[in-house]
Amino acid sequence: MIGFIILAVLALGFALAVVVAKHPVHSALALVGHVVVLAVFYLLLKAEFLAAAQVIVYAGAIMILFLFVVTLLTAGKEDQDARESLPAQRGIAAFLAILGGALLAGTAVRVAGTPAAGRAPTGxxxxxxxxxxxxxxxxxxxxxxxxxxxxxxxxxxxxxxxxxxxxxxxxxx
Amino acid sequence: MILSIVILIVKIVLLIGILMGGFAYTMLLERRMLGFFQLRLGPNRVGPAGLLQPMADGIKMMYKEDLMPAAADPWVFRLAPVVALTAALSVDAVIPFGAPIHLLGLTISLDIANPSVGLLYAFAFSSLGVYGIVLGGWASQNKYSLLGAVRSSAQLISYELAMGLSVMGVLVMAGTANLEKIVQWQGTHHLWLFIPQIVPFLIFFITAMAETNRTPFDLPEAESELVAGYHTEYSGIRFAMYYIAEYVNMITASGLAVTLFFGGWLGFPFLPPIIWFLLKVGAFLMVFIWVRATLPRFRYDHLMNFGWKVLLPIAFVYFLGTAAFATGVL
The missing domain is CATH 1.20.5 (Single alpha-helices involved in coiled-coils or other helix-helix interfaces)
Structure with a gap:
């Protein structure tokens, strides 16, 4: 349980950092951190293969490609706030995020307390x-x-x- | 419970100590061997036959000024070498250095963790190592560093595929991804896997050389084109971290090759298993140095063609053949 809480805080922190970070490379880095924390979650759930696959595929390959593109595109550019072309995008994004979060929380509250259907088979x-x-x-x-x-x-x-x-x-x- | 934690901590400290010592003397070995290859003596002034040279180098590195370019991204610049070194050290956690030993009624396996998919863990951590290079190159805000970083990421992605395919045959034959069990399989079948898997072994070794950025695959730091590539702007202890990471990666790659293809700690009983393992790793390190002293650097397009059009198809076809044999289709 303690492990879960620490990991959950870390995962949320990294996820927030992806959105909040000013520089795209920092966002990408935070996403890598998030992916790695998720892999540790899988480890806690005894899904060893999934954890390794998560790191190899997402952190090892996909995020490297992201960084490849981002580092090339942002090389030598100063940080500046570009004008947003979609005026209401922040509001819409916040609304959708709250909606999604509410749906997830609702499901979690509804399911909480119901025991899982039997133990997972060995292996x-x-x-x-x-x-x-x-x-x-x-x-x-x-x-x-x-x-x-x-x-x-x-x-x-x-x-x-x-x-x-x-x-x-x-x-x- | 407490005892097992104590044993774990002791093992971790020992492993890091062994790797650091291994780094120091691999570097000395490389410098002296390169000297002999080039008809000169190499560093032989500090201590008998130059054996104290690593200490002198270490002290020099620690006291050098730690510079950072004014335009650099300070966070990422500091983070990058740490990532490189951490990833390099972590891979070794799953490599069994010897047969499990029995001490005071306890069975202690000579690896830090023994997950059922140990091989995949080694790959996962080694694939994280490229972040150190990419981030370091980007954070320096120097065009040569950035070029090195970009080359490195392209090279790693290209060669990782062939590397993954080359060890698939081992997985299929041994029927497990657990490194300890792979070694035990080779023991019970009296067959070191490089014999049936000679082509995948060669591909593994070539790709491992590429993943460790060693000559002839040292394009990310090609000194004749890119000054020093991704670590151009690093000095002092941070540069040393990159340097240590490269050598630890070399030791790791040798350890993996020995474990997968050359029977790990297995050997004739007149020497203890761990000595056999270290001897085999040492032999591989010698090959690394030999290759560096012999071959010139790849050209970039040759590198990509070689990875995608030669190594990958051969590894794939050989793996299909292995799978067909192992499952009894052929």
Whole structure:
């Protein structure tokens, strides 16, 4: 319980820092911190594979790409408050955040006190168990996700295809 | 309960001590070996045969001025080397340095943590190490540092895939991701996994070299193009942290290679297991140094082509073959 509270405070702090930080690199860093804290949460819940996968995929790959782009784009620029193009976005965002939070809190209050349905089977959340799920009953979802990622990769290749030799050079590429 | 916590703390302190000592003398070994490779002597003035050189270096590093560029982001600038060193040290927590020992009726395993997915933990922590480089390069607000950081992130992402695929075969054959059990599997089957997995082992070793930013993959700090890349602006103790992180990463990569492919602590019984482990790691470190002394740096496009068009497909095909054999399809 103490561990949960410490982690929850940390996770909330990092999540807030993502939104509040002035500089995009600081936001990205806070997001990395959040991802790592989430991984520790999974560890507490005995989901060792999920914790490792979370760090490898999100902190190790996706956030590195984020930072890659952000560091390149913000290099040598001074911090300045850009004018917001959507005038009401802060208000709308706050409203949506409060709505989402209220829904979550409502669900939590409603479910609190109900015991979980039995104990998790041994090995639950481990490597073997995840593998059996992903390649067994959940295989269609895995295949669909793979298809989606393949589409994205193909799209990138098509967009970056070099012009055939002799073709007129287009402006603005 | 208290006893196990005490044992844990002792193990952690010992591990950090071993890694720091390992760093100091790997560095000395590298400098002396590089000297011999280049037909000179290397540092041999401090103490007998230069053995006290690391101490002199350490004292020098501590007392050097700690500079920070005026335009730097102070928080991130200070955080980055700490991240690099922490990530480097954490990976070793899951590597078993020897067979479990029995002491006063207790069984003590020679690793700090032994999670069921130990291998994935090693990968998770080593993938965090790149933050030290990327953040350090960005926070310096120096174009050479930034170029080094960008190169480093691109290189790490490209080579991590091939690295992950190269150890999949080991997982499939041993049937577990627990590093201790992988070593035990190699013991009971009397088969060190580099024999059936020689191609993945070579890919693992090449990608490990890339992940530790060693020559010929030292593009992030290429001194002839980028001054010193991501750590151009670092000096004193913060520079030392980056330096330690690089060498600890080297030791870690060697330790992982030994554990996965060369039977970890296994060996003939006339030496204790931990000595066997350290000997094998030392042999790998020698190869690291040898390669550095021999090969020139990759060109950037060659590096990317090699990673994506050579290493990745070979690792993938070999893994598919291993999986087919292991499951009895072939």
């Amino acid at each position: 639950y959340g481990g490597l073997l168990d995840m593998g059996r799920l992903l390649w067994g009953p959940d295989f269609p979802y895995l295949a669909l996700v793979a298809l989606m990622l393949l589409t994205a990769a193909l799209g990138v290749i098509v967009l970056n295809r070099p012009e055939p030799a002799g073709a007129p050079v287009k402006e603005g590429r």
